[in-house]
Amino acid sequence: MNRSGNQLFDRYFTQHTMREVFSDQGRVQGMLDFEAALANAEATVGAIPTDVVADIVAACDASLYDFDALAVAIGDAGNSAIPLVKALGKQVATRNPTAERYVHMGATSQDAMDSGLVLQLRSAIGLLEQALGNLAEALAQQAQRHANVPMAGRTWLQQATPVTLGAKIAGWLGAVTRHRQRLKELKSRVLCVQFGGASGSLAALGDMAFPIAEALAKELKLNLPDQPWHTQRDRLVEFASLLGLIAGSLGKIGRDVSLLMQTETGEVFEPAAAGKGGSSTMPHKRNPVGAAVMIAAATRAPGLVATLLSAMPQEHERSLGLWHAEWETLPELCCLVSGSLQQALAVIPGLEVDAERMAHNLALTQGLVLAEAVSIALAGRVGRDRAHQLIEQCCRRAVDQGQPLRVIMGADPAVSEQLSPQALDNLLDPTRYLGQSRRWVKRAVADHQAFNLR
Numbered sequence: 367m368n369r370s371g372n373q374l375f376d377r378y379f380t381q382h383t384m385r386e387v388f389s390d391q392g393r394v395q396g397m398l399d400f401e402a403a404l405a406n407a408e409a410t411v412g413a414i415p416t417d418v419v420a421d422i423v424a425a426c427d428a429s430l431y432d433f434d435a436l437a438v439a440i441g442d443a444g445n446s447a448i449p450l451v452k453a454l455g456k457q458v459a460t461r462n463p464t465a466e467r468y469v470h471m472g473a474t475s476q477d478a479m480d481s482g483l484v485l486q487l488r489s490a491i492g493l494l495e496q497a498l499g500n501l502a503e504a505l506a507q508q509a510q511r512h513a514n515v516p517m518a519g520r521t522w523l524q525q526a527t528p529v530t531l532g533a534k535i536a537g538w539l540g541a542v543t544r545h546r547q548r549l550k551e552l553k554s555r556v557l558c559v560q561f562g563g564a565s566g567s568l569a570a571l572g573d574m575a576f577p578i579a580e581a582l583a584k585e586l587k588l589n590l591p592d593q594p595w596h597t598q599r600d601r602l603v604e605f606a607s608l609l610g611l612i613a614g615s616l617g618k619i620g621r622d623v624s625l626l627m628q629t630e631t632g633e634v635f636e637p638a639a640a641g642k643g644g645s646s647t648m649p650h651k652r653n654p655v656g657a658a659v660m661i662a663a664a665t666r667a668p669g670l671v672a673t674l675l676s677a678m679p680q681e682h683e684r685s686l687g688l689w690h691a692e693w694e695t696l697p698e699l700c701c702l703v704s705g706s707l708q709q710a711l712a713v714i715p716g717l718e719v720d721a722e723r724m725a726h727n728l729a730l731t732q733g734l735v736l737a738e739a740v741s742i743a744l745a746g747r748v749g750r751d752r753a754h755q756l757i758e759q760c761c762r763r764a765v766d767q768g769q770p771l772r773v774i775m776g777a778d779p780a781v782s783e784q785l786s787p788q789a790l791d792n793l794l795d796p797t798r799y800l801g802q803s804r805r806w807v808k809r810a811v812a813d814h815q816a817f818n819l820r
Contacts, residue, residue: 380705504711
């Protein structure tokens, strides 16, 4: 196995099957699949003899080609299709010299490269759909499992009012479900054949051009677009933008999990495993290694998406340099997102939850996180501004004196005369101030399940 390149980090940051899709083998085979389908399509409409197709198709096998020689030739040719088509012609000629005349007929290099890329993207989308579906199911199960587990909500990294762990996870699930919907919606726009010939007119094929294009799309099981898209890159950039969104949402999960794993918080943990998350010097460490990949991918993805956005204003009918900027960028983005999904799938199903620590952390402020609940109840009796002022003063005294908020409010006549001891106890019970948290779980899970039925 070739151990050059980024093999040391690849398994950590990339799903193995996604890297196979975008390997040299995958790239070359995609272009060869286009060439085989083109020969079949042209024979179907009578543009080339049917008896040459078998020899062309037989030569469209990536294992027959020397990738090192292709790499060298690309340096002179300027793209991967030119030397590959030459090599293909030679392979065909050894089988049938007559058949070699019909290789790549009427097509241009970008047709082979873009259509080959789209075939790779189809495989990539399949992997993404599977991983997102599995992650959504794991999130749905965890959201339901922890729907009633109170924890401190946090805003600006400070404790706010109580939420539930299930509601937090339901937020993650909602984003994943929306990304699954987006991925389904854009497939018809992304999975389109590229076939335009030299300048997009297919003039070399004469009156047979459009029938060949239709037959080619059918052979490849791709959509036939309204016209070639050699320098209209919105299809690919739409997909790249979605990959950026997915990376960002997974980064959000990673960020939340890593913060909840902090020593001072200690509420939720990545599943433990031998050798996972350790330190080279500190035996006690349990690092959020999965979350790190999700955060790293979310950090790297925007730059890759920006590169593809920057490459959109391509010149005339074939771009110089801007098209070239896409070649490694989009595959790397796919691989990054696949790695983030891989880590999310390793983390979410086995999340370790410490509900006792959540309850302990909720009690750290000695009732301050429930001040809003008391203020709202008191507002109905003394007015909003007066209630807010009274409870704010109670909170300050509680902090200054190091006393529970319940003690301070019970001793304040302006509060205790309006709210009974039982009312104050109820208002300061975090399990009674969870709002619509349970409903949010049910809705997120219902949306997930409804998508699965479509």
